[in-house]
Amino acid sequence: DAKTTQPTSMDCAEGRAANLPCNHSTISGNEYVYWYRQIHSQGPQYIIHGLKNNETNEMASLIITEDRKSSTLILPHATLRDTAVYYCIVRAPNTGTASKLTFGTGTRLQVML
């Protein structure tokens, strides 16, 4: 079962930052936080991941709290094309069967004009 909790849906105005929260209070010390998104009916798209430090790439930033029990995905300037379901996933690094991804229900982000 998914080990994360996310809001069911969120709205964001185009051009503004979208901040998507995720709770993972039972995360273990060696588990990473991954974010994927699914735009309409396409395949899940990798966004970013992190262990304990904040991370940034060309798509987004990931802020992980010091106790690692929650994180926030930030899309700095949301566009209509960012409308999607966003999944926060906790993943063990390489321990055999635990390396797979377990998807929850995610957050449906609607970016509006």
Place this chain on the structure above:
Amino acid sequence: EAGVTQFPSHSVIEKGQTVTLRCDPISGHDNLYWYRRVMGKEIKFLLHFVKESKQDESGMPNNRFLAERTGGTYSTLKVQPAELEDSGVYFCASSQDRRNTIYFGEGSWLTVV
């Protein structure tokens, strides 16, 4: 570099028929995963190959589903005989090793009528 490719993109078959889905992972990726999303449900893990070996097949729903990865390159997922509840989208994904990011294909949509 080519991403994960899946074929066919869409398939409509009658109940009781057989369908074979194919996945070509990213070149050099030893790990290959199958997932599916049936109507109204979350994306669910089916199985995981490391090269040609099945590492984890705990998500396979029943013995009507057979996955193979001969030679450790492309993989096939056969559904025989197909049932109505098998309708959905089947995603293939791959990663270089168990610690690396998992990348998904666009999916194969299966409709059983």
